[in-house]
Amino acid sequence: MSDATKTATLTIDGQDYELPIYSPTAGPDVLDIRKLYAQAGVFTYDPGFTSTASTDSTITFIDGGKGELLHRGYPIDQLAAKSHYLEVCYLLLYGELPSAAQLEDFESRVTNHTMLHEQMMNFFRGFRRDAHPMAIMVGVVGAMSAFYHDSTDPSDPWQREVASIRLIAKMPTIAAMAYKYHIGQPFVYPRNDLDYASNFLRMCFSVPAEDYEVDPILARAMDRIFTLHADHEQNASTSTVRLASSSGANPFACIAAGIACLWGPAHGGANQACLEMLREIGTVDRIPEFIARAKDKEDPFRLMGFGHRVYKNFDPRATVMKESADEVLDLLGVENNPTLQVAKELEKAALADPYFAEKKLFPNVDFYSGIILEAMGFPTSMFTPIFALSRTVGWISQWKEQLSDPALKIGRPRQLYMGETSRDYMDIENR
Numbered sequence: 113m114s115d116a117t118k119t120a121t122l123t124i125d126g127q128d129y130e131l132p133i134y135s136p137t138a139g140p141d142v143l144d145i146r147k148l149y150a151q152a153g154v155f156t157y158d159p160g161f162t163s164t165a166s167t168d169s170t171i172t173f174i175d176g177g178k179g180e181l182l183h184r185g186y187p188i189d190q191l192a193a194k195s196h197y198l199e200v201c202y203l204l205l206y207g208e209l210p211s212a213a214q215l216e217d218f219e220s221r222v223t224n225h226t227m228l229h230e231q232m233m234n235f236f237r238g239f240r241r242d243a244h245p246m247a248i249m250v251g252v253v254g255a256m257s258a259f260y261h262d263s264t265d266p267s268d269p270w271q272r273e274v275a276s277i278r279l280i281a282k283m284p285t286i287a288a289m290a291y292k293y294h295i296g297q298p299f300v301y302p303r304n305d306l307d308y309a310s311n312f313l314r315m316c317f318s319v320p321a322e323d324y325e326v327d328p329i330l331a332r333a334m335d336r337i338f339t340l341h342a343d344h345e346q347n348a349s350t351s352t353v354r355l356a357s358s359s360g361a362n363p364f365a366c367i368a369a370g371i372a373c374l375w376g377p378a379h380g381g382a383n384q385a386c387l388e389m390l391r392e393i394g395t396v397d398r399i400p401e402f403i404a405r406a407k408d409k410e411d412p413f414r415l416m417g418f419g420h421r422v423y424k425n426f427d428p429r430a431t432v433m434k435e436s437a438d439e440v441l442d443l444l445g446v447e448n449n450p451t452l453q454v455a456k457e458l459e460k461a462a463l464a465d466p467y468f469a470e471k472k473l474f475p476n477v478d479f480y481s482g483i484i485l486e487a488m489g490f491p492t493s494m495f496t497p498i499f500a501l502s503r504t505v506g507w508i509s510q511w512k513e514q515l516s517d518p519a520l521k522i523g524r525p526r527q528l529y530m531g532e533t534s535r536d537y538m539d540i541e542n543r
């Protein structure tokens with residue numbers, strides 16, 4: 113981490129405390145408060161971490177004001193247009209774009225780890241058929257620590273590497289199996305002659321009764337969706353993975369914790385919630401009613417797919433996703449998709465409304481992704497599993513970065529206690 117460039121003076125009860133300030137390569141300066149409690153006997157208070165940096169990192173940077181997202185310095189729109197998911201995985205994991213030989217080796221290692229331990233199939237059969245695929249993914253990924261004992265020790269760099277490849281390689285297989293189990297169809301094994309996105313589509317949509325050809329344009333759209341969801345700084349699920357890992361938990365347990373956190377509708381579950389909202393709106397003429405509800409402080413309803421903790425401009429991923437939605441729906445001949453029409457009119461109406469403009473609420477990555485996924489044939493319950501599949505490389509990259517920090521300590525926040533002070537036990541006859 114950089115050396116302190118200047119200091120801030122904090123005065124409490126007439127006593128001055130000097131706090132070092134670090135200047136990043138991009139983004140706001142940070143105040144180092146690590147010694148504050150020892151020196152001043154006070155905590156800082158920031159329940160939603162709105163002003164708190166939990167770590168230093170070199171992986172991803174977001175400029176919320178400009179609507180910019182960089183992975184190791186490369187803008188997401190360039191990566192979405194010119195790269196592909198496994199190359200972005202390499203970039204996130206190792207810090208640089210690979211040479212042709214490096215990429216070939218990496219893709220070969222991932223391709224040759226896509227199968228699951230055969231005994232894990234029994235796991236799926238323990239779930240009810242109507243289990244949400246995210247519930248299955250949390251369970252199966254957590255259970256990987258019971259099957260892959262030779263890659264559970266986070267202190268061993270080789271085991272970290274093996275666990276990374278296994279997780280990136282097997283997530284599409286697990287997500288596809290969760291889907292097949294959910295709809296009562298037989299599992300489809302991965303194939304080594306298909307690229308990552310094509311393999312996933314085939315594992316989801318092929319059936320033994322007939323041949324299945326992957327549409328290359330759908331595969332490209334699927335790969336682009338994977339790329340757009342790969343990593344996103346210290347979001348809630350990534351912070352969950354980091355916190356779990358700070359205790360020394362094994363990689364599969366940490367990623368299972370990340371999946372569980374991503375499931376929430378305020379986070380990765382928003383893509384499912386957004387499509388369900390668009391369906392509930394149903395027609396363009398009902399948009400004003402829902403806009404009014406989103407603005408009503410008495411109504412807990414929020415426009416799903418809108419707003420972001422960091423972006424106070426367009427989420428650059430939403431911009432790419434919107435272009436992809438037009439392309440995919442045209443290809444599928446559903447360009448008059450009523451849900452897409454409602455989404456486009458809703459976006460226009462919200463962005464024209466002072467409430468959303470003042471609060472800088474713009475469409476985020478989840479606003480258009482569900483429309484594409486639905487058009488591709490996925491049920492809404494598969495939207496967040498696809499987000500989890502894509503984000504696995506981000507969680508893994510951040511997990512590896514944290515473990516490479518020699519100063520790593522267990523994460524243990526303090527609190528502002530407002531409860532009862534010490535009092536004696538009262539016997540029941542006296543209460």
Ligand code: SDX
Nearest residue numbers: 344347378379380382406414415416417418419420421471
């Ligand atoms: C993801 O962190 C990441 O990077 C996440 C993510 C990633 O890639 O990992 O980008 C993925 O999670 C995208 C976000 C998906 N979630 C949604 O689309 C759900 C709807 N959005 C909101 O719930 C909300 O915008 C959040 C959770 C995304 C952000 O919430 P914040 O930063 O805590 O903001 P807030 O709740 O304090 O809202 C600020 C104001 C509030 O009004 P006031 O109290 O100031 O009057 O804006 C309002 C909110 O009521 N507001 C909304 C709104 N989002 C915020 N009002 C209506 N509709 C919305 N969607």
